[in-house]
Amino acid sequence: MASVAAVIVTFNRRELLLEALAAVRAQGRQPDSVIVVDNASTDGTAAAVAASAPSASLVTLDRNYGGAGGFAYGLALALAGGADLIWLMDDDTVPEPDALQALLQARDRYRPAPPALVASRVVWTDGRAHPMNTPRAKPFAGQAERAAAQAAGCLPIRSASFVSILVDAAACRQRGLPVADFFLWNDDFEFTTRLLRGNRGLLCPASVVVHKTARFGSTSTDPGERFFYEVRNKIWTLRTRSLGPLERALYGGATLRRWVKTFAGSADRATLRSALRRGGAAGLRGRPRPNDQVLPELAALPKTVHHEHRDAQAKRTLGDQVAAGQPADLGAVGALPGQGGQVQGRGRVEDGDV
Secondary structure (H helix, E strand, O other), X not given: XXXXXXXXXXXXXXXXXXXXXXXXHOOXXXXXXXXXXXXXXXOOHHHXXXXXXXXXXXEEEOOOOHHHHHHHHHHHHHHHOOOOEEEEEEOOXXXXXXXXXXXXXXXXXXXXXXXXXXEEEEEOOOOXXXXXXXXXXXXXXXXXXXXXXXXXXXXXXXXXXXOOXXXXXXXXXXXXXXXXXXXXXXXXXXXXXXXXXXXXXXXXEEEEEEEOXXXXXXOOOOOHHHHHHHHHHHHHHHOOOOOOXXXXXXHHHHHHHHHHHHXXXXXXXXXXXXXXXXXXXXXXXXXXXXXXXXXXXXXXXXXXXXXXXXXXXXXXXXXXXXXXXOOOOOOOOOOOOOOOEEEEEXXXXXXXXX
16 A cells, blocks of 8 residues: 655644644544644744644744645655655645545556546535635646546646645655745646656546635735745746646636736736736746755755656655665764654745745
8 A cells, every 4th residue: 555645844834734733633544653744933833833744744944935845845855754745734724624535546546557646626615616726727638538538537737736635655755845936836836747748637516625825816815025026936937847838828818817817806906917017027037046054954865866857767855765766874964754752943034825
């Protein structure tokens, strides 16, 4: 049986996190290990997790890396621990009791080979499909791929969010970690499109999770200063090889339409214009830094995958041990996933949250 590590990234949402952890423990098929990456919360999160979920491996960073850095580090830990599959989710995600089992069953049913990613259906607290987390259907899926997905009770997708996805460890070792320098927004879009280029991804409607955001709506709803990350990171994504040429045109056009809609519905367009200028300049003039520069914690881990998209023959700048699937010694940074305990780390000061 494949081993599953759950990775949850959190920042100052203690009560929601505890609810998410309780729902993970209540799964009919529980994950084999649980890793909680705490992005320097100041609300007592670490103590609450240690008290209520002592079997979880709690990684406490002393500065906030955002969701991008948290998932990059948590995924690296799961890979170093030898997990076959990694279940990634936000701290405000509450999975239904059979959510993980449904993901695993869909993966097992898919032919001819297991997919690289299976995503849950995400709803809001009232049961409506959450517009913030709608996976993007695969635009150029062939008839055979659609039929194979349907036989597994699923739909073919091209991208998904970190709210609840089950990813294949071997695919992650080949394609790399999330890009930590994104900090927030579009980190999951870039990671999943990179993971799924040339691979199969599925939306599993039978796996249901509740995304308990404060309000119902998409990320385009008057984002304020955070629009900077949307603009910069989307430009960075469109400049990578995560998308093919036709896909870049398709998603680029969709992005422009969404930005127009965001401006039209904003009560503070001056802030959005400023964020658009700064984000556009940052996205066009620069590129994200390598993960080992953003996340010094990675140096304490056994050598693992790099964030950059690589072909099968490209070099692995963070290397060999985990990529080869060999057991790894995490003694330098704390307990192995699934053994409980806390890990203290350093971080990078930035404004924002998960």
